[in-house]
Amino acid sequence: MIEKFFDIKQEMVKLDEEVMEICKPYFDKIDEISEYNQLKVLKAFIDNGISAQHLVGTTGYGYGDKGRDGLDKLFADIVGAEDALCRHSFMSGTHTLTVALFGVLRAGDTMFCATGTPYDTLHGVIGIDGSKCGNLMEYGIKYDQCDLLINSEPDLKTIFEKCKTAKVCYIQRSRGYAKRKALSLETIKSIADTAKKANPNIIVMVDNCYGEYTHKEEALKYGADLIMGSLIKNPGGGIAPTGGYIAGRKDLVELCANRLTAPGTGRELGCSLDVMREMYLGVYFAPMITANALKTSVYASCVYEKLGFETEPRYMEDRNDIITSISAKTPENVIAICQAIQTASPIDSYALPEPSEMPGYDSKIIMAAGAFTMGSSIELSCDAPLREPYIAYMQGGTSFTASRAAVLMSAQKVYENMNK
Ligand SMILES: *Cc1c(COP(=O)(O)O)cnc(C)c1O
Numbered sequence: 391m392i393e394k395f396f397d398i399k400q401e402m403v404k405l406d407e408e409v410m411e412i413c414k415p416y417f418d419k420i421d422e423i424s425e426y427n428q429l430k431v432l433k434a435f436i437d438n439g440i441s442a443q444h445l446v447g448t449t450g451y452g453y454g455d456k457g458r459d460g461l462d463k464l465f466a467d468i469v470g471a472e473d474a475l476c477r478h479s480f481m482s483g484t485h486t487l488t489v490a491l492f493g494v495l496r497a498g499d500t501m502f503c504a505t506g507t508p509y510d511t512l513h514g515v516i517g518i519d520g521s522k523c524g525n526l527m528e529y530g531i532k533y534d535q536c537d538l539l540i541n542s543e544p545d546l547k548t549i550f551e552k553c554k555t556a557k558v559c560y561i562q563r564s565r566g567y568a569k570r571k572a573l574s575l576e577t578i579k580s581i582a583d584t585a586k587k588a589n590p591n592i593i594v595m596v597d598n599c600y601g602e603y604t605h606k607e608e609a610l611k612y613g614a615d616l617i618m619g620s621l622i623k624n625p626g627g628g629i630a631p632t633g634g635y636i637a638g639r640k641d642l643v644e645l646c647a648n649r650l651t652a653p654g655t656g657r658e659l660g661c662s663l664d665v666m667r668e669m670y671l672g673v674y675f676a677p678m679i680t681a682n683a684l685k686t687s688v689y690a691s692c693v694y695e696k697l698g699f700e701t702e703p704r705y706m707e708d709r710n711d712i713i714t715s716i717s718a719k720t721p722e723n724v725i726a727i728c729q730a731i732q733t734a735s736p737i738d739s740y741a742l743p744e745p746s747e748m749p750g751y752d753s754k755i756i757m758a759a760g761a762f763t764m765g766s767s768i769e770l771s772c773d774a775p776l777r778e779p780y781i782a783y784m785q786g787g788t789s790f791t792a793s794r795a796a797v798l799m800s801a802q803k804v805y806e807n808m809n810k
Pocket residue numbers: 482483484485509511562563564565566597599600620
């Protein structure tokens with residue numbers, strides 16, 4: 391049907407048909423997970439008695455804000471946590487992770503990262519980039535890490551040794567933009583179990599960005615004490631305009647609440663303005679929206695593999711985040727993919743992204759994002775550094791039908807490049 395609306399060549403229509411057939415069993419599995427999570431979410435809305443009153447905002451201090459408190463409780467139930475903060479006042483995933491780390495750690499404590507160097511934006515938060523903007527290290531918190539082994543397996547022996555003296559064992563579930571795999575819940579459990587065997591008091595914290603709803607449960611059932619994520623990724627369902635969440639053990643969430651607002655004030659403060667309806671609606675839609683992003687990822691992997699490109703993960707592999715990397719081989723292909731994704735986006739389709747310098751990067755970067763929410767990566771987006779081995783990172787897709795068309799059009803551009 392795509393060819394009725396867009397200029398898709400016959401070869402590509404055939405490729406699309408073939409890929410849809412191959413992907414069917416993987417789509418079925420995604421649907422099953424999504425159904426389970428959607429019912430879990432619906433049950434939590436009913437159990438928490440969410441009402442029209444919850445959708446109305448407050449101003450000022452926000453004392454007794456029913457919508458805010460209800461959303462915290464609702465989200466805790468959904469992810470299987472004792473307690474949660476699910477709030478628009480978290481400005482980004484990085485801010486959420488920062489509040490959690492500063493909330494839990496004290497001078498003299500050690501933060502140990504079990505999954506290699508954390509996501510780029512955390513370097514400045516910890517202080518491993520040498521900057522001095524009030525990072526953890528400046529407050530007397532020590533940092534240590536160990537790398538993942540080949541094939542992204544955790545180094546359990548080293549983790550056991552290092553956790554003996556650490557306060558926090560930090561795990562990053564998604565690959566972010568590193569050359570590693572996203573971690574399965576079973577792998578997270580093996581790290582958490584090892585950490586707790588070495589040190590029963592250790593706090594296991596999981597950067598859950600991009601991981602939510604990829605499976606039926608979240609990491610809290612697999613040994614995590616605290617999980618953190620961004621609401622402009624999976625759990626905001628493409629509707630939450632901003633925000634993040636921290637969920638897990640009640641005493642730890644309490645510490646984080648005191649860091650989010652002010653020590654001694656904690657969770658009682660923070661008006662909800664006019665965002666509550668979108669926050670609740672986003673949380674409600676999130677399992678379905680994540681399923682669309684997962685299908686887009688499987689579809690993209692299969693399309694590009696059929697054209698002779700390596701992808702990570704491959705289409706038949708289990709997914710623990712919504713990112714697909716495509717080894718596009720040449721700068722022309724990387725640019726073609728990003729430009730085609732932009733051209734097939736609902737917003738700013740007329741814009742043509744070009745590679746450009748970005749602060750903090752040593753090569754030019756090209757980014758495609760035609761999203762309703764600025765910076766949202768649950769919506770279809772694609773970015774790539776213009777350097778060897780020319781990998782394009784694609785993520786999101788709130789509507790599989792629309793994203794499928796965009797991916798197919800990007801493939802057509804690459805196909806044309808190859809047959810020039
Ligand atoms: C996106 C992401 C972050 C940071 O989130 P921002 O909203 O970009 O600040 C941290 N860790 C991982 C693994 C992520 O994917």
